[in-house]
Amino acid sequence: MLLIIEALLLILSALAQDHRAAVERKIYPLDMALNSVDDQYKGCRENMRKQVERNYLKKETSDQESDLANAWKDAVKKHKTPGDNLTRNHSIAIYVYTNSDAIQILKKTQKKCYSTYRGTNIKFNKTVLNKEVRFGSFTSSSLSRNRTRFFGNVSCFEIRTCEGADLTKYSKHPEEKEVLIPPFEKFKVTAHLFFTGSSEGFDRMKMLLIIEAFLLILSALGQDHRAAVEGRKLDTAPNSVDDYYYDCRENMAKDVKKYLNEECGKNPEFKKAWEEGEKNVLKHDTLKLDNSVAIYVYTDTEFKIYKIFNNDARNGKQNYKDGTYKWYSLQFLLKEAIEILRKKQNRCFKTFRGTNLKFNEIAFPSIRFGSITSSSLDRNIAKRFGSKSCFEIYTCLGADVTEYSRLPYEKEVLISPYEMFKVTAVRTKQYQKDLWCDTVFTLKSSGTRKELNCALCKKEQNKVWCSLNKVL
Incomplete structure (x- = not known):
């Protein structure tokens, strides 16, 4: 880019509005600025510098009445003595606004x-979470949050930049x-x-966007910052066991005892946990005994059935369809219990979930947990289970199972595997x-996402008990 960046010369109040947003009340996109002038002059910097000094600068300041010519004259008088490997023209250009060459030289120092x-x-478009964006022009920011709030409070940014340069020493406004x-x-x-009232730092701010440098390009800064991070994705759990049993619930309810006996016979720990549940659960009018025992088993931390079950449920789609899934009984009884309680409670819940997992990528703007998932009405309780990656959840398909839980003090809400969530903030x-x-x-x-509805009924060996006319 030339020393003279004509499109930006009039933005000398360095932290003023985005130069593309001149129309009031219009919502502007945050995107990759595909029409941006973004030349880095790799391999031609020296030639370009010579052309600027010999030709372009003289030509573009030849009109002595132009804004550029006047700004350049003022900067010649007032620019700072260059240092940090900058030339005199670099220092003048920064005073006027700046240029690509000067930024990269400063960045290296x-x-x-x-x-x-x-x-x-x-006002910017709000559907930008997890997207890649560029400002698309030389963009001013400040090391002081208090300074920036004077230039606007509708859409604000907290930025982690690894290509930007501190111009304080050369700026017309070092403060x-x-x-x-x-x-x-x-x-x-x-x-x-998003904020509707006042908030600490930015008064009356409507939206705060936090953006981090996506790639560290300069060799002096090392490799891509994402490479050192390992963790799980937050996604739509495409391999989840998410059977909703729509149109085959009655058939499944008739045969669940058969599956329960088979699965307890193959899994001694599950059998012990189930027997313990049968001894300790109290009878309730709302749920059948087996539903109550299923919740007791799932919430019992002694046998830790929930750990194996959750992993299998999140990744067992193919096994479920093949007839080799290990938890047909528990899956159905928990799903049925959640549905019965949810209809009775008839409300949404704000819940919390704490984990010691690191989720390093949000693969989709909407996600689901993909297995029956525990959360708590009490944030302090949720925090006991981990403080690395945590969730504040507004669930409308979850059910409060406090009365049925092995640990009622945890104030537990179970969330169905098929409930979808929009990620509204990180x-x-x-x-x-x-x-x-x-x-x-x-x-x-x-909403919901369900891909395995009545999948068990579609197995050839199960046609005895499945109503074929009800299979979707």
């Missing part, structure tokens, strides 16, 4: 990433502690938070020091 802030009065981000730096949106302690976990995902119920 600074060799660090920055946490910066940017405030705007622009703004400006870090300038080049147009070619790519970011990943890791969270978007917060981290890096940006919110008082957060209750290292990372908190906020999930809102968004």
Whole structure:
């Protein structure tokens, strides 16, 4: 890019509005800025510098009345003495606004990433979570959050940039502690938070976007920052056992005892857990005995049936269809219990779930857990189970099983494997020091996804008890 960036010259109040957002009340996209001028001049920097000094600068400042010519004259008088391997023209260009060459030279001397802030009065499209974006032009941000809030509070950014350079030493406004981000730096949106009132830091902010550098390109900064992170994906659990038993529930209810006996016979631990449940559960009007025992077994931490069951349920789709799944009875009885209780309770719940797992990628904007999943009405209880990756969940298909649980003090809500959730926010302690976990995902119920409806009925050997006209 030339020293003269004509499209940006009039944005000398470095932290002002995004230059593309000139229309009030319009919602602008956050995207890859496909029409951006993002030349990095690799392999031609020296030639370009010579052309700028010999030709382009003179030509583009020849009109003595132009904004560029006036700005350049002012910068010649007031620019800072160059250092950090910059030339005189680099220093002048930064004073006017900046240029790509100057940023990359400064970046090599600074060799660090920055946490910066940017405030705007622009409304951006909100469907950006986990997407890759670029600003698409030289973009101002500040090392001081308090400075940026004066420039806007409608859509604001917390940015982790590894290509931007600190221009404080050369800026016309050093008090703004400006870090300038080049147009070619790519970011990943890791969270978007919404506020309706006032919030600490940015007053009356409507939306806060947290974006992190997606690739660390400069060799001095090392490899892609994602390479060192290992963890599980949050996705739609495509291999989940998610049978809803629609149109075959009665048939399954008749034969569940047969499956229960077979599965207890093959699994001694399951048999012991089931017998323990039968001894201890209390009779309730709402649930049948077997449903109550199923909840007791699932919530019993002594036998830890839930661990094996959850893993098999999340990954057992093919086994379920083949007739080799180990938990047909428990799967059905828990699903039936949740449905009965949910209809009686007739409400949604805000629940919490704590884990010591690291989820390093959200593969889809909507996800599901893919197995019957425990959560608690009490955040402090949920935190006992882990504080690495945690969830604040708004479930409308879950059921409060406190009365039936082996551990009623855990105030447990069980969530069905087929309930879908929209990821509405991802917060981290890096940006919110008082957060209750290292990372908190906020999930809102968004419907269902069911792929195995009555799949067991479709097995040839089960046609005896399945009504063929009811198979979907």
